Amino acid sequence: MLEVESLHKRFGQHVAVDNISFQVKKGDAFGLLGPNGAGKSTTLSMMTGLLIPNSGEVRLDGHRLKDEPKYLKQRMGLVPQSIALYENLTAEENLRFWGQIYGVTGAKLRDNLDWCLQVAGLTEHRKQLAKRFSGGMQRRLNIAVAMIHRPEILIMDEPTVGIDPQSRNHILETVKTLNREGMTVIYTSHYMEEVQYLCQRLAIMDNGELIAYGNLEDVRQLAGARSTITMQLSGEIGDLTRQLEHDMTFQNVQVEGDTLVFQAQNAAVAVSRAVSIIANQSCELQKIDVAQPNLESAFLHLTGRRLRDSVGEAGDQG
Incomplete structure (x- = not known):
């Protein structure tokens, strides 16, 4: 059409x-x-x-x-x-x-x-x-x-x-x-x-x-079998991002304020390893959310970041 x-x-x-x-x-x-x-x-x-x-x-x-x-x-x-x-x-x-x-x-x-x-x-x-x-x-x-x-x-x-x-x-x-x-x-x-x-x-x-x-x-x-894990944190995150990025268990690691987001093939293993790493940081885990492959996962897989809600650029609002 x-x-x-x-x-x-x-x-x-x-x-x-x-x-x-x-x-x-x-x-x-x-x-x-x-x-x-x-x-x-x-x-x-x-x-x-x-x-x-x-x-x-x-x-x-x-x-x-x-x-x-x-x-x-x-x-x-x-x-x-x-x-x-x-x-x-x-x-x-x-x-x-x-x-x-x-x-x-x-x-x-x-x-x-x-x-x-x-x-x-x-x-x-x-x-x-x-x-x-x-x-x-x-x-x-x-x-x-x-x-x-x-x-x-x-x-x-x-x-x-x-x-x-x-x-x-x-x-x-x-x-x-x-x-x-x-x-x-x-x-x-x-x-x-x-x-x-x-x-x-x-x-x-x-x-x-x-x-x-x-x-x-x-x-x-397109996201394959990857789950997207979101963890709500409190306190000082420190070098948490660097530590996770050096571990092949985690893909597309991002920290946005007090929110940690990453993808993993095996969500259970990834959550367990992340909790262990967080325990050695100056921050506390408040909440965990595990999402099965969806459009957010696909976008994160394709671009390496979450779908952002940022200010539109010159000449285009969206």
């Missing part, structure tokens, strides 16, 4: 997206996963015509974006990372405005508007000004606006950033339902658990490159 071929984008000397290619099938829930600054938002901007790539192209059902931009844009709905609403308009007025921009009018606009409000759980708030909404409600209205023209593909760029758990769950369930009903969804996030919950296929980006691509289970298995 949607083909991304050799997309490349640079800002000055900085390469934000480095010749990436992937395909999204009709009815897919496709995840684009990676840390802030990985190039996700830049990729989506090129896919939707908001940015022109330095090279490469995007095709929808064989139609090239650069040749037929209107054809593609009418079939896509974009939920941007930043809220894109008119705060002094009501929820209903925002939807009506954006529907008319897409050329939706009359009875179709009224029907679409009612449907969007219902999906977003905002029917009872349709006459309320957007600026009176909570952050979570604004996010939900942002999604409703992206669907006002009933797109074939819904593209969502970090739609749950900075909102409360209740709104986050509502958005995730909404996306799940829309996809189950046949809408193709492209979902970007740096939250592993969201992509694992929503998506059957995915691509992982880091530093502008595609480092993994395929079915969820195939990507998850």
